[in-house]
Amino acid sequence: xxxxxxxxxxxxxxxxxxxxxxxxxxxxxxxxxxxxxxxxxxxxxxxxxxxxxxxxxxxxxxxxxxxxxxxxxxxxxxxxxxxxxxxxxxxxxxxxxxxxxxxxxxxxxxxxxx
Amino acid sequence: xxxxxxxxxxxxxxxxxxxxxxxxxxxxxxxxxxxxxxxxxxxxxxxxxxxxxxxxxxxxxxxxxxxxxxxxxxxxxxxxxxxxxxxxxxxxxxxxxxxxxxxxxxxxxxxx
Numbered sequence: 001x002x003x004x005x006x007x008x009x010x011x012x013x014x015x016x017x018x019x020x021x022x023x024x025x026x027x028x029x030x031x032x033x034x035x036x037x038x039x040x041x042x043x044x045x046x047x048x049x050x051x052x053x054x055x056x057x058x059x060x061x062x063x064x065x066x067x068x069x070x071x072x073x074x075x076x077x078x079x080x081x082x083x084x085x086x087x088x089x090x091x092x093x094x095x096x097x098x099x100x101x102x103x104x105x106x107x108x109x110x111x112x113x114x
Numbered sequence: 115x116x117x118x119x120x121x122x123x124x125x126x127x128x129x130x131x132x133x134x135x136x137x138x139x140x141x142x143x144x145x146x147x148x149x150x151x152x153x154x155x156x157x158x159x160x161x162x163x164x165x166x167x168x169x170x171x172x173x174x175x176x177x178x179x180x181x182x183x184x185x186x187x188x189x190x191x192x193x194x195x196x197x198x199x200x201x202x203x204x205x206x207x208x209x210x211x212x213x214x215x216x217x218x219x220x221x222x223x224x225x226x
Contacts, residue, residue: 008154034214043118043204043217044157088156090214099208100164101147101172102215106156 003027006089006105015114019076023089023105026070030091032099033065035074038086038107047087048074079112086110116141120205120218127192127199127225135190135221137205143216144209146188150174151202151220160203163188192223200225 006023013019021035032051036044048063050056050072056063062075072091076083086107094100118139127133139146145164149157159172163182177196182188188207192199202222206215 006156036214036217041202041220041222043120043206043219044215045217046214049214099145099210099214101159101162104149104157106154 004089004091004103004105006108008106008108010109010111012111012113013079015079015081015112017079017112019079019083019110019112021074021076021087021089021108021110023072024070025072025091025103027091027093027103028067028070029093030103032092032094033063033072034090034102035061035063036088036090038088040085044088081112081114084111118205118207118216118218120203120221122221123219125221125223127223129225130194132191132193133223135192135203135205135223137188137190137218138186139188139207139216139218140186141207141209141216142185143207144185145207146182147206147208147215148172148178148180148188148190149204149206151204157204160190199223 004025035048037047038044050063053065053067060077064073086109088107089105090102121136147162148160161180163169179191204220205218
């Protein structure tokens with residue numbers, strides 16, 4: 001079993017839809033949770049960062065972490081064609097001041113059609 | 115502007131040849147990482163370095179080598195021992211938890 005599981009999709013939705021992306025994990029030591037967005041043939045860019053359980057909102061994006069279920073989610077409201085990309089979840093157990101290595105999901109490919 | 119520069123963007127290699135992928139950052143980050151990305155497999159860690167002159171193997175280090183002689187630079191050599199080197203290679207750096215990783219734009223290596 002991989003430490004981080006993520007459905008690769010593909011996921012295709014109409015413009016304006018609410019998108020839900022999810023990851024599950026097995027290592028209860030994970031403390032820091034991130035979502036990255038990767039456009040085709042580009043490097044990933046950090047979208048959201050969350051520590052421990054709870055919700056975090058940034059514009060149209062909401063990240064949720066449920067440590068009791070070992071489940072994290074990213075919601076995209078009012079999705080736009082420009083949101084079409086691959087979304088990667090990532091997490092780290094590191095308790096120090098630095099991030100250390102990240103464990104990534106496989107990524108979910110999202111297409112938002114006009 | 116600060117960032118990570120990977121070069122070249124595209125690289126073609128003949129079987130049996132070693133090639134070196136460049137990664138340079140001007141972010142003053144201590145930690146640097148090399149990942150390999152294959153379709154449908156996500157990012158797999160090759161090597162990482164938390165400080166100059168020190169580095170550790172990741173999950174798929176066989177057939178690869180690195181050096182970290184300067185804080186700004188973390189080159190990756192793909193040796194002839196790597197049996198399936200065709201992939202997209204990503205370099206990243208980080209300084210603290212909340213900043214996450216900053217990634218370069220990647221190098222696509224193709225063995226011909």
